[in-house]
Amino acid sequence: MDEGAADPGLYAFNPYRGRKPFAWPGDKKVAVWVSPNLEYYEIDPPANPHRKSWAKPHPDVVGYSHRDHANRVGHWRMAEVMSKHGFPGSVSLSVALCQHHPEVVADANARGWEFFSHGIYNTRYSYGMDEAQERAIIEDSIRTVRDATGQTIRGWLAPALTHTPRTLDLIAEYGLDYTCDLYHDDQPQRVNTTSGDLISMPYSLEVNDHYGFFIYNMSPREYAKTLIRQFKRLADEPSGTVMCIPLHSYLIGQPHRIGAFEEVLRQIAADSRAWITRAGDIADAWRSAQMGEAA
Amino acid sequence: MSLDPAYLEYPHRRAGYDHDMYPYSALPTRKPVAWPDGKGVATWIVVSLEWFPITPSDTPFRAPGHMQTAYPDYRHYTAREYGTRIGFYRLLDAFAKAGVKVSVAANGAIAQRYPSVIRDIVDAGHEIIAHSTDMNGTIASTLSVEAERALIRESIAALSDVAGHPPRGWCSIARSQSFATTDLLIEAGIEYCCDWANDELPWAFNNGLINLPLNHELSDRQILNVQQQSVDSYAEQIIDAHDWLADEARSNGGRLLPLHLSPYIIGLPYRMDTFERLLETLAAKPDTWFARGCDILDSFRSST
Numbered sequence: 212m213d214e215g216a217a218d219p220g221l222y223a224f225n226p227y228r229g230r231k232p233f234a235w236p237g238d239k240k241v242a243v244w245v246s247p248n249l250e251y252y253e254i255d256p257p258a259n260p261h262r263k264s265w266a267k268p269h270p271d272v273v274g275y276s277h278r279d280h281a282n283r284v285g286h287w288r289m290a291e292v293m294s295k296h297g298f299p300g301s302v303s304l305s306v307a308l309c310q311h312h313p314e315v316v317a318d319a320n321a322r323g324w325e326f327f328s329h330g331i332y333n334t335r336y337s338y339g340m341d342e343a344q345e346r347a348i349i350e351d352s353i354r355t356v357r358d359a360t361g362q363t364i365r366g367w368l369a370p371a372l373t374h375t376p377r378t379l380d381l382i383a384e385y386g387l388d389y390t391c392d393l394y395h396d397d398q399p400q401r402v403n404t405t406s407g408d409l410i411s412m413p414y415s416l417e418v419n420d421h422y423g424f425f426i427y428n429m430s431p432r433e434y435a436k437t438l439i440r441q442f443k444r445l446a447d448e449p450s451g452t453v454m455c456i457p458l459h460s461y462l463i464g465q466p467h468r469i470g471a472f473e474e475v476l477r478q479i480a481a482d483s484r485a486w487i488t489r490a491g492d493i494a495d496a497w498r499s500a501q502m503g504e505a506a
Numbered sequence: 507m508s509l510d511p512a513y514l515e516y517p518h519r520r521a522g523y524d525h526d527m528y529p530y531s532a533l534p535t536r537k538p539v540a541w542p543d544g545k546g547v548a549t550w551i552v553v554s555l556e557w558f559p560i561t562p563s564d565t566p567f568r569a570p571g572h573m574q575t576a577y578p579d580y581r582h583y584t585a586r587e588y589g590t591r592i593g594f595y596r597l598l599d600a601f602a603k604a605g606v607k608v609s610v611a612a613n614g615a616i617a618q619r620y621p622s623v624i625r626d627i628v629d630a631g632h633e634i635i636a637h638s639t640d641m642n643g644t645i646a647s648t649l650s651v652e653a654e655r656a657l658i659r660e661s662i663a664a665l666s667d668v669a670g671h672p673p674r675g676w677c678s679i680a681r682s683q684s685f686a687t688t689d690l691l692i693e694a695g696i697e698y699c700c701d702w703a704n705d706e707l708p709w710a711f712n713n714g715l716i717n718l719p720l721n722h723e724l725s726d727r728q729i730l731n732v733q734q735q736s737v738d739s740y741a742e743q744i745i746d747a748h749d750w751l752a753d754e755a756r757s758n759g760g761r762l763l764p765l766h767l768s769p770y771i772i773g774l775p776y777r778m779d780t781f782e783r784l785l786e787t788l789a790a791k792p793d794t795w796f797a798r799g800c801d802i803l804d805s806f807r808s809s810t
Contacts, residue, residue, distance in 0.1 A: 254525045257513055268646045272683045272701050273722055279704035284533045310519050314532055341508030428733040465723055467747035
């Protein structure tokens with residue numbers, strides 16, 4: 212990015228009108244990917260001068276134990292429901308989860324899920340890091356996920372959405388090819404970086420379960436309706452859109468929410484316009500569609 | 507600009523947790539729990555019974571529901587008292603009508619100020635859980651261990667004096683503990699706490715204390731006050747949760763559905779009919795085992 216500039220120069224302006232529709236594999240109109248955040252939050256993390264970790268003095272029992280629910284209960288319930296309806300996950304991973312709870316990571320890997328990095332811990336923020344420090348967490352992420360799963364990460368969602376002006380250039384330099392940190396589009400778009408080939412993968416804050424339940428204060432059934440409306444609208448528009456469902460199993464995996472969510476998966480799975488897939492597959496299909504257009 | 511090098515060191519990055527308080531356990535890997543009579547869903551109602559001094563304390567933090575305006579905050583002082591005088595008695599009647607025994611997490615101050623309420627609870631067969639001294643009795647690691655120990659002992663003593671027996675359970679205000687709390691509770695003779703909402707079945711700390719997870723997301727405070735949803739939606743969410751857990755229980759063993767209530771929230775006239783219907787609906791389900799915390803604790807211990 213152009214550090215200090217009013218326009219950070221992340222991408223070219225490319226309005227929706229006039230874009231050429233394209234089909235996803237299988238002649239599908241909308242690519243749907245589910246992104247479970249598999250996270251580890253530390254009980255007593257060191258302080259980052261730019262952002263506080265927990266609202267309460269450590270231990271923040273409610274904050275910590277709520278997130279712990281994900282690894283003990285929520286993940287398993289959510290993952291079963293996803294597998295039942297044929298939805299793979301593209302995991303936003305606190306890579307230290309590979310050390311703390313390898314059972315969760317192995318379960319996701321065995322289900323055919325893809326992993327990208329969400330930092331080391333969701334309680335360690337990038338704000339204030341120098342270049343060497345930021346390289347260290349990227350290299351740690353690549354190495355840790357490869358050792359634990361055999362997969363080479365292709366994507367990045369900054370830990371707790373904390374960035375530096377260097378983040379996008381650095382991940383592109385290391386060969387990562389998509390970022391989930393930019394929210395300007397419903398289709399993948401090229402991102403300006405000093406090297407590499409980085410695209411923005413539509414993630415979503417607006418239909419993220421955290422936003423649904425804690426920003427918009429939706430009931431479980433209201434959130435489910437929101438997801439269905441999001442899907443139907445994107446499927447009705449010219450072909451080539453992307454819908455992401457970003458999840459936290461300590462939220463969606465609660466017993467009062469999972470039933471309404473299962474109904475969403477059932478409806479999307481039954482709609483022939485949906486390409487139910489993973490982030491890396493969307494990146495590949497989008498690139499080949501662009502190449503086809505250029506040829 | 508750079509961060510202290512220690513910010514990129516991870517001394518607790520290891521197998522299991524980054525603390526030694528309790529071991530990791532994934533729910534599907536556990537031996538199934540069997541509740542009495544083959545029931546699937548232990549349905550555990552916890553009512554917080556609280557006294558808010560009109561002189562709030564912010565040390566270590568101000569409790570949820572506490573005074574909000576400049577002194578004297580008549581509106582919140584009296585609205586909380588409404589819960590104890592009126593709302594709580596509506597709830598006691600509703601529990602009697604539905605044949606439900608519950609746990610009441612009471613401040614020690616309730617026993618000191620309103621001992622007849624404690625006697626009404628005990629006479630009806632409900633359980634008393636210690637819930638600190640009064641709503642200025644919050645706990646966090648910024649409180650000295652000595653002050654925390656005294657607060658726990660004072661709460662238990664006040665409740666024991668009136669109830670005639672010591673409480674077996676503890677519920678911290680706002681579920682907030684220090685790193686010392688679980689050891690102090692064991693030292694004070696407490697068998698279980700309700701503060702760690704990380705699970706949906708009871709589990710043991712390494713020091714022997716049991717945690718009965720009291721889901722904060724399913725509390726009337728969270729759904730009605732914080733998220734500002736309707737009481738009809740609240741009831742629907744509880745039934746949805748119950749149905750899901752009953753289904754899981756059929757193949758995976760007993761499940762736990764905790765309902766955390768505040769009399770000044772759920773006990774209002776316009777909410778009570780819906781709440782009474784919710785109790786009737788839950789009572790009519792064949793999977794429901796309405797249980798007090800102590801019953802769940804005993805059953806859990808005998809089945810594992």
